[in-house]
Amino acid sequence: MTCRSVEFRLSAYLDGELTGAEMLAIGRHLADCMACSSEADSIRRLKMMVGLQNELEPESGFEDRLVAHVLHSRQRTNRVGWTSALGLAGIVVAGGALAFFVSTWLSGPPKATAGGTDAGSLELARDQMYFNATDPLGGPAPVVSANYDQR
Amino acid sequence: MERSKQIPVVAILYQRSVGGPSAAMQVKVEQKDGNIKVTILQPLSMAGVTSVDDGKNWRTYLPDQNRMLVQQSPRLQAQSIRERLALAEQNYQFTIERDTNIAGRRAACIAAIPRTKDMPLRRYYVDRETAILLRMETVVDNRQETQLDTKHIRFPKDMGPVDFQMKFFGEQPRRIDCPSPLKISSAPKAKPNLGFMPSIPSKLPMGFIVQQPQIAGGGEFRFAAIRLTDGLVNGTVYQWTGKQDDLPRAFRPQKGDKQAKGVWFRFVGDIPEPAKGQLLDLFVREAMKNTRLFVEPEQPNRVFKGLRNDLTGLIMLSMQIAAAEAQTGMTGMCAYSRNAKLL
Numbered sequence: 258m259t260c261r262s263v264e265f266r267l268s269a270y271l272d273g274e275l276t277g278a279e280m281l282a283i284g285r286h287l288a289d290c291m292a293c294s295s296e297a298d299s300i301r302r303l304k305m306m307v308g309l310q311n312e313l314e315p316e317s318g319f320e321d322r323l324v325a326h327v328l329h330s331r332q333r334t335n336r337v338g339w340t341s342a343l344g345l346a347g348i349v350v351a352g353g354a355l356a357f358f359v360s361t362w363l364s365g366p367p368k369a370t371a372g373g374t375d376a377g378s379l380e381l382a383r384d385q386m387y388f389n390a391t392d393p394l395g396g397p398a399p400v401v402s403a404n405y406d407q408r
Numbered sequence: 409m410e411r412s413k414q415i416p417v418v419a420i421l422y423q424r425s426v427g428g429p430s431a432a433m434q435v436k437v438e439q440k441d442g443n444i445k446v447t448i449l450q451p452l453s454m455a456g457v458t459s460v461d462d463g464k465n466w467r468t469y470l471p472d473q474n475r476m477l478v479q480q481s482p483r484l485q486a487q488s489i490r491e492r493l494a495l496a497e498q499n500y501q502f503t504i505e506r507d508t509n510i511a512g513r514r515a516a517c518i519a520a521i522p523r524t525k526d527m528p529l530r531r532y533y534v535d536r537e538t539a540i541l542l543r544m545e546t547v548v549d550n551r552q553e554t555q556l557d558t559k560h561i562r563f564p565k566d567m568g569p570v571d572f573q574m575k576f577f578g579e580q581p582r583r584i585d586c587p588s589p590l591k592i593s594s595a596p597k598a599k600p601n602l603g604f605m606p607s608i609p610s611k612l613p614m615g616f617i618v619q620q621p622q623i624a625g626g627g628e629f630r631f632a633a634i635r636l637t638d639g640l641v642n643g644t645v646y647q648w649t650g651k652q653d654d655l656p657r658a659f660r661p662q663k664g665d666k667q668a669k670g671v672w673f674r675f676v677g678d679i680p681e682p683a684k685g686q687l688l689d690l691f692v693r694e695a696m697k698n699t700r701l702f703v704e705p706e707q708p709n710r711v712f713k714g715l716r717n718d719l720t721g722l723i724m725l726s727m728q729i730a731a732a733e734a735q736t737g738m739t740g741m742c743a744y745s746r747n748a749k750l751l
């Protein structure tokens with residue numbers, strides 16, 4: 258085993274996430290290689306320091322602020338994506354690029370996808386959930402199909 | 409084993425899917441004073457789907473579509489537990505097996521051994537103190553499959569009403585009021601609503617009965633949902649019509665679906681595939697009978713009776729001809745006729 262291949266797996270080795278054969282091979286390499294052994298010690302110390310930190314409790318409203326931030330970022334990404342598409346269309350050779358640009362401009366910004374399910378697709382799953390919920394001998398939660406798209 | 413809805417419970421459950429590919433899902437269940445909230449944790453494609461049933465209304469929030477489905481609580485149409493148990497006793501033999509420990513709770517094990525070879529053995533693990541179902545297993549071809557398992561369960565003393573509120577991501581979801589399934593009094597009466605006469609056989613194999621034929625769905629697409637049960641297992645035979653391209657995705661033909669006279673049939677329920685096929689074939693056969701395309705062959709007894717009479721007559725005539733030949737010295741029908749003084 259070379260130092261390069263050990264370097265990428267050191268963290269996983271220290272967390273015990275590798276297979277038994279890999280663990281043994283890396284262990285043998287560390288016994289012979291001062292540089293990798295030193296690197297492993299540094300990572301071990303770092304993990305220990307991080308583990309000794311106190312757990313932080315998020316303040317109230319954190320979840321709502323995070324969700325709002327994600328949603329806002331998503332809208333910004335859509336606008337940026339749209340701008341990039343226009344810019345790219347402008348770079349392409351004149352005739353076809355111009356036609357593409359004009360047609361895209363006239364049709365408006367790209368519509369968000371509908372989520373992939375129509376009302377009828379929900380019916381089967383909902384019916385199954387409803388029916389199973391009428392079962393007095395069922396468990397605490399009604400059983401439904403796990404593959405949402407196939408329902 | 410009836411759901412104990414009054415006991416405050418918070419639980420994380422593992423469930424196998426029914427009606428879809430064989431995959432597992434994890435749900436969180438919170439329950440108190442008749443309110444039940446179920447939040448799907450896994451798979452990722454369904455994470456965040458939340459439903460709350462307060463005994464009157466049942467609301468389901470779909471975060472990806474930003475929709476809220478609202479309909480009447482299914483508990484208002486709860487099946488009769490006495491009828492179910494009576495039927496279950498006919499179709500299964502119950503035994504008590506050794507207790508086990510599930511999610512830190514002592515659970516009694518009740519094994520239901522089917523009286524028909526086509527159905528699997530089932531084991532129900534019930535919490536000794538609260539009678540809540542903690543685990544359910546089936547054994548098919550000596551292979552044990554867990555259908556429901558409790559990973560974590562606790563019974564908190566303090567659980568206020570705020571725990572049953574739904575949290576929405578972003579704007580308020582669009583509300584969609586969904587109709588509850590309608591009961592069908594007879595197959596011909598359902599035809600105007602469905603556009604076809606649903607097939608409802610009077611006799612089913614493996615101890616199953618038709619529990620309740622219903623019309624489900626709403627808006628432009630409606631379908632028949634024939635509810636079956638053998639006391640323990642529930643199943644639904646869905647029937648619908650329509651051009652393949654116009655059908656909602658969930659109703660487009662899948663492996664296992666059958667068709668007769670333009671009507672599609674699908675069985676959804678927790679039973680082995682051969683048993684599903686057996687039940688579906690019966691529904692298809694019933695549908696073919698209703699359309700008079702399937703002609704039953706003449707009863708074999710009547711055919712054989714006629715043939716038997718003909719043969720007997722032939723043998724008797726042969727014997728009479730032989731006797732007449734011996735007496736008259738003539739042959740064949742001449743001898744017979746002379747003997748019978750016909751000539």
